[in-house]
Amino acid sequence: MTTTTSPRRLYRPRDNRWIAGVCSGLGRRFGISPNVMRLIFVLSCLLPGPQVLIYLALWIIMPNER
Structure with missing residues (x-):
């Protein structure tokens, strides 16, 4: 039995910032x-x-949550 889970994406969430x-x-x-x-x-x-x-680079590279 296989279960499909959505991969955890790397993004900046809109809440909890x-x-x-x-x-x-x-x-x-x-x-x-x-x-x-x-x-x-x-x-x-x-x-x-x-x-x-590294934090600044991630700020630029990581997309916002849709």
Whole structure:
């Protein structure tokens, strides 16, 4: 028996946005609470790296929810 499920798409939802909806979209895609994803992002900003640039790139690349 096979079940067909719709693939989880990567998009920025129109609801539950704080800034651009990137963390909310990533949370929905990976089955994590958007607040947990936001916490992970904020904590990752304490480490050196291009986190803010990646966030901005995802803001541009990820489409809005229809």
